[in-house]
Amino acid sequence: MSASLVDISSVSHRFGQHPVLKDVSLKIEPGSYTILLGPSGSGKTTLLSILGGFVTPSEGKVFIRGEDCTAVPPAKRPTTTVFQDYALFPHMSVGANVGFGLRMQGVDAATRAARAREALALVGLATAFDKKPHQLSGGQRQRVALARALVIEPAVLLLDEPLGALDLKLRRQMQDELKAIQKRVGTAFIHVTHDQEEAMALADHCVVMNDGRIEDEGPPERVYARPATRFSATFMGESTILSGTVTEAKNETVTVATPPGAISLPGTSPVGAKIALAIRPEHLVLGATGGTIALGTATVSDVVFQGSFKRVLAASTQDPALQFIVKAPAAATVQPGDTIAVSCNAGDIILLTD
Numbered sequence: 001m002s003a004s005l006v007d008i009s010s011v012s013h014r015f016g017q018h019p020v021l022k023d024v025s026l027k028i029e030p031g032s033y034t035i036l037l038g039p040s041g042s043g044k045t046t047l048l049s050i051l052g053g054f055v056t057p058s059e060g061k062v063f064i065r066g067e068d069c070t071a072v073p074p075a076k077r078p079t080t081t082v083f084q085d086y087a088l089f090p091h092m093s094v095g096a097n098v099g100f101g102l103r104m105q106g107v108d109a110a111t112r113a114a115r116a117r118e119a120l121a122l123v124g125l126a127t128a129f130d131k132k133p134h135q136l137s138g139g140q141r142q143r144v145a146l147a148r149a150l151v152i153e154p155a156v157l158l159l160d161e162p163l164g165a166l167d168l169k170l171r172r173q174m175q176d177e178l179k180a181i182q183k184r185v186g187t188a189f190i191h192v193t194h195d196q197e198e199a200m201a202l203a204d205h206c207v208v209m210n211d212g213r214i215e216d217e218g219p220p221e222r223v224y225a226r227p228a229t230r231f232s233a234t235f236m237g238e239s240t241i242l243s244g245t246v247t248e249a250k251n252e253t254v255t256v257a258t259p260p261g262a263i264s265l266p267g268t269s270p271v272g273a274k275i276a277l278a279i280r281p282e283h284l285v286l287g288a289t290g291g292t293i294a295l296g297t298a299t300v301s302d303v304v305f306q307g308s309f310k311r312v313l314a315a316s317t318q319d320p321a322l323q324f325i326v327k328a329p330a331a332a333t334v335q336p337g338d339t340i341a342v343s344c345n346a347g348d349i350i351l352l353t354d
């Protein structure tokens with residue numbers, strides 16, 4: 001069995017009395033693209049800072065390539081960090097910026113220049129070598145920062161909200177480029193974001209963080225299709241959540257009492273257990289001819305045309321606190337104020353412990 005590239009083992013961290021990371025364990029595989037996803041304050045940046053050596057955890061250990069790096073300073077560990085503000089030196093040329101880390105390592109000028117050119121070519125900026133950072137666009141500066149980090153060939157590249165300073169269109173474009181560059185160089189990337197679309201677009205491995213803990217982790221397709229927790233179901237994409245109590249459990253089938261009525265579906269959970277049922281917007285059907293599981297009726301409160309579909313919000317007639325979030329076809333004629341039947345199919349309901 002090959003060892004993981006990075007092994008974060010039972011890491012906890014406190015700033016003063018304030019616990020920020022609570023018993024976090026995580027393994028990172030060589031060549032993988034890992035996204036740390038979570039809301040503001042969930043501890044993503046602190047975990048990245050611990051990986052980069054800028055923060056020493058209060059408890060736990062960090063192994064990189066099998067070596068205990070917990071207290072090793074940033075410059076002495078095989079990681080490099082790309083910060084959101086790029087931190088380029090304004091008075092230096094792009095080439096000198098990219099070669100800076102090599103200069104610190106004592107690499108001679110000719111080798112530095114050659115390797116900086118290679119790294120710039122890798123990020124599609126071969127012609128920018130002699131320019132100054134201020135002559136480049138935000139997206140180009142971001143790529144220079146990436147080249148500067150990659151030129152020293154780290155085992156792990158750490159990226160803290162690397163696309164946070166870019167406008168939405170450029171951000172989506174740079175996502176594609178980041179992924180392509182990562183596959184080309186084969187370096188493991190660990191990238192912090194609070195943007196779930198970015199996570200789905202980039203990650204091989206998605207780590208959902210909440211309140212200093214890992215709530216869920218796995219390939220983004222799995223996290224989306226089968227989130228492990230209620231938080232994960234609402235943070236990685238949207239979900240309608242029905243709270244309920246198990247009233248019957250036999251033969252791997254549970255019956256759950258929910259505000260719209262009893263729902264039977266595959267699963268195991270003891271009678272009396274409080275559970276949550278999550279349903280993705282694309283799995284809810286509006287109208288009389290729908291799925292096999294009836295979810296009662298709902299009054300439409302909002303319809304937003306999104307080009308290829310309509311996003312519909314509707315409050316359950318049986319329990320107004322229950323909000324259905326529905327991805328309806330673009331041609332749907334539904335309007336605010338309409339009362340309409342809602343349904344889904346049993347296979348599309350995700351059973352979560354509440």
Ligand SMILES: Nc1ncnc2c1ncn2[C@@H]1O[C@H](COP(=O)(O)OP(=O)(O)OP(=O)(O)O)[C@@H](O)[C@H]1O
Nearest residue numbers: 015018020038039040041042043044045046047194
């Ligand atoms: N140097 C510090 N001193 C004290 N508290 C800190 C420090 N750095 C972070 N914190 C606190 O730790 C918690 C987690 O912060 P962290 O930056 O890791 O979260 P995050 O998930 O990266 O959030 P964001 O997306 O807003 O950057 C927050 O409550 C924050 O206020």
